[in-house]
Amino acid sequence: MKRIGILTSGGDAPGMNAAIRAVVRKGIYHGLELYGIKYGYQGLMEGRIEKMEIGSVGDIIQRGGTMLYSARSDEFKTDAGQEKAIEQLKKFEIDGLVIIGGDGSFLGAEALTKKGFPCIGVPATIDNDIKGTDFTIGFDTALNTVIEAIDKIRDTATSHERTYIIEVMGRDAGDLALWAGLAGGAxxxxxxxxxxxFDSIVDRLKRGHQRGKRHSIILLAEGVGSAFDYGKRIEEATQLETRVTVLGYIQRGGSPTGADRVLASRLGARAMELLMNGKAGRMVGIENNQLVDYAIHDIFDKPSTVHEEMYTLSKELSI
Incomplete structure (x- = not known):
């Protein structure tokens, strides 16, 4: 391989820039040419491709978001859209592609690989919902953002003796709520x-109130439902003044933590190594602090799991 392309797709996540930096500099170190593709698969189809140098990724490791921007594309999901993308890759003589994003992005990577174009996926999403890796890029930063919000909201909850429900992101995964709830003492x-x-939640709140507890924090993952609906039900069931905070997109921004910068650097560099070794259609990940890689089609078949020990512990500590 002589020329490698890189793009970010789907929702942005803190640490994407660190991964871009690692891919570019790892490739240049080994004598390859790197090309940045702006606006994800949409930009790929439109040929928004620029050569990247060492200086192109200078001073970005600390920045949130993605310097290559991101966009969703329904057209790319079609066979015609994928063929259009491959035409652009051939036009720029790009031999392989590193795709940084979530499971939707990996479906695109798998599709291109099946059409004979080598792709490697790097998992980046604050939801931490990609199977085949313990952590995804951006999760740790979002986790710390949520914990900071919990700490601040608890000050107000204490001052006004209220119950607060905090809704966090995660799509259909509860990792962000679970980790932040345990760390924030929810x-x-x-x-x-x-x-x-629901009755057990109400009973816990009532028991706490009876022993003199005047405020409570409840963490709710967006995949469970609306925090406003739960807030109304809880207030009616407990007669405790209840407020709702939906953190929203603040969770996706901010300078990445040290953990996310290191993870992104390791995964980005490993993705380049796989491409240089002739691998394709695989996703890099980390398990027990060791770098791993799986065929992309296999990760979709892995069962979704939640850390049961942590969930049990959170209930034991919230008596």
């Missing part, structure tokens, strides 16, 4: 993988 954590009975 009284209840509602996640889609393990739906706690």
């Amino acid at each position: 009284e209840s954590i509602l996640i889609p993988e393990n739906r706690e009975d």
Whole structure:
């Protein structure tokens, strides 16, 4: 391989820039040419491709978001759209592609690989919902953003003796809510993988109030439902003043943590190594702090899991 392309796709995540930097500099170190593709698969079809030098990725490791921008594309999901993308790759004589994003992005990588174009996926999403890796790029930064919000909201909850429900992102995964809830001392954590009975949540709040507890924090993953609906039900059931905070897109921004910068650097560099070794249609990941890689089609067949020990512990500590 002589020329490698790189793009970011789907929702942005802190650490994407660190991964871009690692891919570019790892490739240049080994004598390859690197090309940045702006606006994801949409930009690929449109030929928005530029050569990248060492200086192109200078001073970006600390920046959130993605310098290559991101966009979603329904056209790329079609066979015609994929052929258009391959035409652009051939035009720029690009031999392989590193794709940084989530599971939707990996479907595109698998499609291109099946058409004979080598792709490697790098998992980057704050949801931490990609199977085949313990952590995805951006999760740790989003986790710390949520914890900071919990700490600040608890100050107000204490001052006004209220129950607060905090809704966090995660799509159909509860990792962000579970980890942040345990770290933030939440009284209840509602996640889609393990739906706690509503009556038990109410009973816990009532018991706490009876022993003199005047405020509570409940973490709710967006995949469970609307925090406003839960807030109304809880207030009616407990007669406790209840407020709702939906953190929203603040969770996707910010300078990446040290953990995310290191993870992104390791995964980005490993993706380049796989391409240089003739591998294709694979995703890099990390398990037990060791770099791993799996065929992309295999990760979709892996069962979704939640850290049951952590979930149990959160309930034990919130008595």
